[in-house]
Amino acid sequence: MSAKHAVLTGEHFMNGDVAAAEGGLAAGCTFFGGYPITPATEVAERMSERLPEVDGIYIQMEDEIASMCAILGAAWGGAKSMTSTSGPGFSLMMENLGLGFMTETPCVLVNVQRGGPSTGLPTLVGQQDIMQARWGSHGDYEVIALAPNSPQECFDLTIEAFNLSEQYRMPVLVMTDEVIGHMTEKVVIPPPEQIRLTPRRYTRRPPAEYVPFATGQDLVPEMIKFGEGYRVHITGLTHDERGYPVINATEQAKLVRRLVDKVRRNAERILRVEEDGTDGAEVVIVCYGITSRVAQMALELARRKRKRVGLMRLVTVWPFPEARIRELARQVRGFVVPEINLGQIVYEVERCAAGQARTLLVPHAGGDVHPPEAILRAIEEVLS
Amino acid sequence: MSPSRTDSATRNASPTAPPAAERTALRHPKDLLLREDRLPHIWCPTCGIGTCVASFIEAIAETGIPEEKFAVISGIGCTGRVAGYVKLDSFHTTHGRAIPYATGLHLAHPEMKVVVFSGDGDLVAIGGNHLIHAARRNLDITIICVNNFIYGMTGGQLAPTTPHTARTTTSPKGNWEYPFNVPHLVASCGATYVARWTSLHVRRMRQAMREAILKRGFSLVEIIAPCSTLYARKNRLGTGYDLMKFYHDNCEVRHGADTKELDIEFQQKIAVGKFVDVEKPTFLDRIGAGRKK
Numbered sequence: 001m002s003a004k005h006a007v008l009t010g011e012h013f014m015n016g017d018v019a020a021a022e023g024g025l026a027a028g029c030t031f032f033g034g035y036p037i038t039p040a041t042e043v044a045e046r047m048s049e050r051l052p053e054v055d056g057i058y059i060q061m062e063d064e065i066a067s068m069c070a071i072l073g074a075a076w077g078g079a080k081s082m083t084s085t086s087g088p089g090f091s092l093m094m095e096n097l098g099l100g101f102m103t104e105t106p107c108v109l110v111n112v113q114r115g116g117p118s119t120g121l122p123t124l125v126g127q128q129d130i131m132q133a134r135w136g137s138h139g140d141y142e143v144i145a146l147a148p149n150s151p152q153e154c155f156d157l158t159i160e161a162f163n164l165s166e167q168y169r170m171p172v173l174v175m176t177d178e179v180i181g182h183m184t185e186k187v188v189i190p191p192p193e194q195i196r197l198t199p200r201r202y203t204r205r206p207p208a209e210y211v212p213f214a215t216g217q218d219l220v221p222e223m224i225k226f227g228e229g230y231r232v233h234i235t236g237l238t239h240d241e242r243g244y245p246v247i248n249a250t251e252q253a254k255l256v257r258r259l260v261d262k263v264r265r266n267a268e269r270i271l272r273v274e275e276d277g278t279d280g281a282e283v284v285i286v287c288y289g290i291t292s293r294v295a296q297m298a299l300e301l302a303r304r305k306r307k308r309v310g311l312m313r314l315v316t317v318w319p320f321p322e323a324r325i326r327e328l329a330r331q332v333r334g335f336v337v338p339e340i341n342l343g344q345i346v347y348e349v350e351r352c353a354a355g356q357a358r359t360l361l362v363p364h365a366g367g368d369v370h371p372p373e374a375i376l377r378a379i380e381e382v383l384s
Numbered sequence: 385m386s387p388s389r390t391d392s393a394t395r396n397a398s399p400t401a402p403p404a405a406e407r408t409a410l411r412h413p414k415d416l417l418l419r420e421d422r423l424p425h426i427w428c429p430t431c432g433i434g435t436c437v438a439s440f441i442e443a444i445a446e447t448g449i450p451e452e453k454f455a456v457i458s459g460i461g462c463t464g465r466v467a468g469y470v471k472l473d474s475f476h477t478t479h480g481r482a483i484p485y486a487t488g489l490h491l492a493h494p495e496m497k498v499v500v501f502s503g504d505g506d507l508v509a510i511g512g513n514h515l516i517h518a519a520r521r522n523l524d525i526t527i528i529c530v531n532n533f534i535y536g537m538t539g540g541q542l543a544p545t546t547p548h549t550a551r552t553t554t555s556p557k558g559n560w561e562y563p564f565n566v567p568h569l570v571a572s573c574g575a576t577y578v579a580r581w582t583s584l585h586v587r588r589m590r591q592a593m594r595e596a597i598l599k600r601g602f603s604l605v606e607i608i609a610p611c612s613t614l615y616a617r618k619n620r621l622g623t624g625y626d627l628m629k630f631y632h633d634n635c636e637v638r639h640g641a642d643t644k645e646l647d648i649e650f651q652q653k654i655a656v657g658k659f660v661d662v663e664k665p666t667f668l669d670r671i672g673a674g675r676k677k
Contacts, residue, residue: 031492033484057491057671062517066484069477073457073488076475077496081488099478226473226489227496229452233419233468235476244422245468245476 006054007192016154016180017042017084019187020110021050023158024082026195029108030056031081033070035063035089038122039178040112043084064089068096071107076234078225080162080200084110086178087120090129090136097171098137099236101259104213104221106165106200108158110174112181113289115340115366125178126366127289127340133173134318140256142263144270145173145318147288151185157315163198164270168262169220175317177340179290179369207231212243213255219262263319272315273324277303281310282333283382286325286349288314290369291338298338298375309379317345325352334358334382338375340366358382417441417451419471426465430624432583432609433463436530437470439586440501443593447497454497457486459506462536462611466501480510483518486525494668497526497597504531504545508564512544519573519602524666526596527604529566532611533648540614547650551618566606568643571660576601578643578660582608582631585656592658601666608654621651 007026014022021043024032032051034044044060051058057074061067064085071081085093090111100107113129115121129136133145144164146157154176161172203210203222212232213221224230237245238252263270276299278284283302287295292313302309312328314321325335325348334357337346346361353359362378364370418441427433444454451472458467460479467474473496477485482500490498500507507515507529518525534552535541541554545566549558567578577599579592589607596603608631610616612624621627631654639657646655665673 031488033488052671059487059491061484061487062513065481066487066514066517069481069484070488070491072477073475073485073490074492075488076473077489077492079488079492081492095478096481099481103475225493226455227453227493231452231471231473233474233476235468236478237476242421244419 021046027162031074278310338362463503483514577603
């Protein structure tokens, strides 16, 4: 495979779904298992066309459950792998996403969010899966979820998602949405040498000295590829460092604590937010994805009215920037949280604000984006 | 094989027996492919799964393929535990999902021999959709389906393979559903190798497993195996030994039989044999051909 085919260096006019596919290819993805679903289908279509060009494998699985399993299997076969889906498919993937966390398998899942619940609004936008991304699979774990707000970021953050998945050995979620997925804009793809890639953390130890889930300071075990003589056992059961099932409270605490801590302890390193005018602001809008672009308009309308308003955009929705919200809560009068749902991230903001600043949700049920005026009204209400 | 046996061997050792360090060199050859540090296993006395694993280990050796090129993928259930006992790259996945996992592994790493080793409930009920699609695609993977007619791990519930009228904890008055005929199911979906034996037929089973592993294409070996703790007890069929005796008296070898005729009725004759062995381009062959266009 040549980087020339994988990385389409140059300026393009492409939609967010296609850009996410190109981001995957640029990150070295060679396996895509998917299932058609609006509004994520274009990711799969692009991959079906492009993966053969880089000697990769595209397979359309029989459902989203199978897609999620197939990318986990491919990862242990040595491939960088990804899938994409939307609401109903995301629900179907939850159990095996959990297997990915439990077995510490690097891979990327792109969720182009649409309105729900159930079949909901297949062709129209929602941001209603943000808490599902955090808690959707059963059991305790931590996730990393990125929220692009443009086709360019669909490209960039899909690469970033692959890097994080290799760094922390876990599935990473790209939580885009129907508007970003179907929005066509300029996407600049840099030359391959300018794209920073995190390689898989393969062990250098010989099989006799390799302990599959033993870790050092950063709590991330070294990986192997099947077929190299390591003879590892991987299981979704609670397991010890050897990977062997151990069904007791001690090993459970050890394993689950580590799975959670490998993200929590590195949260500040993983976190990415963008801030605009938050210093000295009286109100800060906390937003992510497509809503951050609508909030930008509200921000400008408020500033024209000489309101001291700032904006914080969550590039990583998970982990959540707890410390920064706590800090801002001591400085501002309130937070305004517009989301295309009836309240999800607002609860995180409220939790971190801990009564020190008012937190006001600007709900929107989905189907289209907020009118900027609704966000402006919320800003004015906080200031009144 | 199990620590308890080692202990008793130690206790009974005569004063002239060689010291322990020398005796370890005399381990049973099959033990080399078992994770001895995980034994004893969880299976009940007279369960058929252990026999299947022993035959599988012999079959691997007979293929001549290096052991490190094998991967064993299991789902959940009694047979799902096989992945945890074989000393090979192995993955114990979620319930029903061994096949899509194997699909990803096989396609990403085609040099590996990917064997799915799981039970009837796992492969044919919750994983049924994956089974038929893997057969349809003619993926070059091998499925070993241990069929004991019941859900063992959860305590003896109805399976899609439970024979009509058989009792389980969720069909206490007898099963009124039509069970799946597994060989016919996969053959109709395009499987290139299909055989059925019982855990009594150790030599035939081993041979079938070897042929299935070496088959280029989707292969499935169904092994009818006794579940003495649940199936035999619920149906008053005696012990695992009695079920083995039943297989001995009631199996009919019918190589090449029409798979339509392979239904299993409660305590009736069981047709065994090799039913399908055909050549057909695999999924990867066809991808290669498609790319040349």
